[in-house]
Amino acid sequence: MRLLPVLEGLHSAEAFNPGFLRAFLERTRALEAGPAEFQDALAGRVIATVFEEPSTRTRLSFESAALRLGAGVISVADPKTSSAVKGESLRDTARIVSGYSDLIVWRHPRDGASRLAAQAAQVPVINGGDGRIGHPTQTLLDLYTLYREWGDLAGRTVGLMGDLRNGRTARSLAWGLALLEARVLQLPAPGLAWEASFEQRIADRAGYALRHVRHPLFRTWTGEETARVLEPRLATQGWLFGDGVPLLERLDALYLTRLQEERGAAPRDGVYPGLRPAHLADPLLEQCLLLHPLPRRQELPEELDEDPRARYFEQARNGVLARQALYLAMLRAERWPLPELTPLPAGHPDAELGVCPNPNCITRAEGIPVPWRVAGKVQRLFLCAYCDALLPVDYAGCRSTLRLHPLHSPSVARIHPENLRPFRAREAAQRQGYTWSEA
Ligand code: CP
Secondary structure, eight states: OOSOSSSOEEOOGGGOOHHHHHHHHHHHHHHHHOGGGGTTTTTTOEEEEEESSOOSHHHHHHHHHHHHTTOEEEEEOSGGGSGGGGTOOHHHHHHHHHTTOSEEEEEESSBTHHHHHHHHOSSOEEEEEETTTBOHHHHHHHHHHHHHHHSOOTTOEEEEEEOTTTOHHHHHHHHHHHHTTOEEEEEEOTTOOOOHHHHHHHHHHHTEEEEEEEOHHHHHHHSOSEEEEEEEHHHHHTTTTSOSSOBOOOOSEEEEOOOOGGGTOOOGGGOOOOOOGGGGGSGGGTTOEEEOOSOOOTTSOGGGTTSTTBOHHHHHHHHHHHHHHHHHHHHOTTTSOOOOOOOOOOOEEOGGGOSOSOTTBHHHHHTOOOEEEEEOSSSOEEEETTTOOBOOOOEEEETTTOEEEETTSHHHHHSOGGGEEEESOHHHHHHTTOEEOOO
16 A cells, blocks of 8 residues: 555655544554564565754654664764765755665755655655654654543644744644644744644644633743634534633643744743643643653753653653554555555646745755645645745636636635646736636
């Protein structure tokens, strides 16, 4: 069974779907319950770990997972020792490492690096964290940690706290939680919230709606008493008849994250949310599991480590199991298959769109045109197919009728995504034979 027919491998949590995630969680539990069945499952295989950013947990747990399944491991643990420092492109590196291995785990500072590497590689690529946008295997171990506690995640409320804008673990986890019908409470540091287009993509894909809830602790953490929560649309309808912003009475898990200083992040007024021992006495957190992808800073003091709600060290340990389950699905699918992921399109390169607006996009580093893809149902969004940045598009054309519309006109929502073409300027569209339609 192939994973991701267009971009071979696992690059984004957006590629998950409920069937894949549920089967994955069950497989990981089987691995935990009976590791002997899987011993030597990857004998004779070679896994390459190429880490162009520092890592303790991700690289070592991927390597441990490979060794426990009988595979060999080759590694670039320090980017200063690879030929990237001599100016070798990501695409060339991917081609070369493909010749030495059966699967590559890649960590890279640039947004979208994993998808580009996958297009050049001849073996599957797994994203071990790229830039600000994705860390999908962290999500798999995060979800497994919650699944071990609760079984079904549906209806649970999970708060994501800290640097949501720059933190790839929280971004990826938001997809996983929404696809398993959990509520996603956002507790960002001031000025470090997600952009609206990211929220919209999750809401569209999962059938979710946005609403607000309040709690006095939120003010302590974020400076605001209200917080945004993404939840199944039907759950939101039940609240429409209430007055004002409802009080959140119970949080099932809190996922803390550190400030991503290496990406230039700085919270407004220097305020950064974190837990203090006194917060744990609040009824909101009575049953609340505490998770953190680690490494931690001041947001998670060591005094909390012995609290019975703390799960972050167990969470890190689960990384080996989760990564074993993924290797089996990708390299031994004939024996241990998982349902297919939802393909992310490779996108359409278009010189008219210029460069990607995201200065950290891999297309900028590699000097290649930005390919676009379509997201959104009610309101169409054109995104960079590598880094998911919202492209500055004001018009959309229909390839079959050659009519051009303002991007936010209702007509655009009715055009099949395959027939859409983005334009920044009307003149560019008219040069291509499109005729203007106000509607
Ligand atoms: N959680 C995580 O990605 O940790 P590392 O940076 O140590 O891999």
